[in-house]
Amino acid sequence: MDILLATQNRGKIRELTRMLKPLGISVVEPEEDIKVEEYGNSFMENAYLKAMAYYKKYCIPTLADDSGLVIPSLDGYPGVFSSRFYALDWGGKEPVKTTKDQANISKVLRLLEGRSDRRAHFKAVVCLMIEEDLYLFAEGTCQGEIVETPRGSEGFGYDPIFKPLGQERTMAELSPEEKDLISHRGKALRKLLEFLKECKSFISYPRASMS
Template sequence: MKLLLATRNAAKLVELRRIVADAGLGGVDVLGLADVPEFPEAPETGATFAENALAKARDAAAATGLVSVADDSGITVDALNGMPGVLSARWSGRHGDDDANLQLVLDQLSDTPDDRRGAAFVCAAALVAPGGDPSETIVHGTWRGTLLRAPRGENGFGYDPIFRPEGDERSSAELSPAEKDALSHRGQALRALVPHVLALVG
């Protein structure tokens, strides 16, 4: 069975492939969007992570005929009333500019005391089977922590360098890939999808 991970974010694709592989999905050939013919991708206009993930997975399944997984994820900052949220990747106005997005959040929190810098990474992941199979599954993962005042670490991407998970003194970008997968919002969501993928394989 071929499973399409519907993302063009290279760092996210590496992470998703690693999580799926660690889940022991034998007999599943994991593809990325670069492995299939290009197709029109609708802009992310959903008001929630789940809406965006489901739209991306539906588009990919319809265009390719493959069972497709898509995720939408971001960071919600308590002191910013839950923002950037679904706007995380384009918070600075430039989609995918990690450094600018991260710096804008730090600037917005510059006067926020340490005890009010709570945040959470949130992920919604959707699994859609193509054609006549109406199978659609949406799962969620949440990873709580606090925001540092300056970036630390070289691993990860996005807001990882300023996110310190609960119970740890390191930033997410200072964790090893295995540590991050075991804890992260995306790891939680992808693992929750595994039984549904296995049901399709079976």
């Protein structure tokens, strides 16, 4: 089965490719970025919007995910705004000194200063669009907490400040294989693929090209 990844995020592409290829799924990267207005109020809505936009452009089975960091003591932020949290008026905008990821991390750490409740979880919702009227959802979460200082160089996004429950290392200090076993995205993908295995007609969906 060929699956188009509905993203231009290099970190997500690396992670999704790493998890899907061993399962016999050929990953297709989009040739061009598609601007998708993520106006949904939930990860599920935004995953659907991205999957639909890329499917309409390329007309092959398309996998999209929407994911983010949820911090209860910050009223659930960054949430669906995780990728652009630094630019939100809520909590005050954070200047981009190096990268947007770093600005997002700096804002979270600033807002959590002096707070004892640093609980957080990552959540991911994946949407596999097989046809415009045939699509599947699955979700996964990873519980943990926010550390006071970024640690590690693996992963991307908020990984350097997120310590998974039961771990002494941050997500960015774990190896890719260790991360895949416990990550929100890994859990969501495994749920989706388990369902696909039970639906032989989906697995045998004809291979397609980008033309």
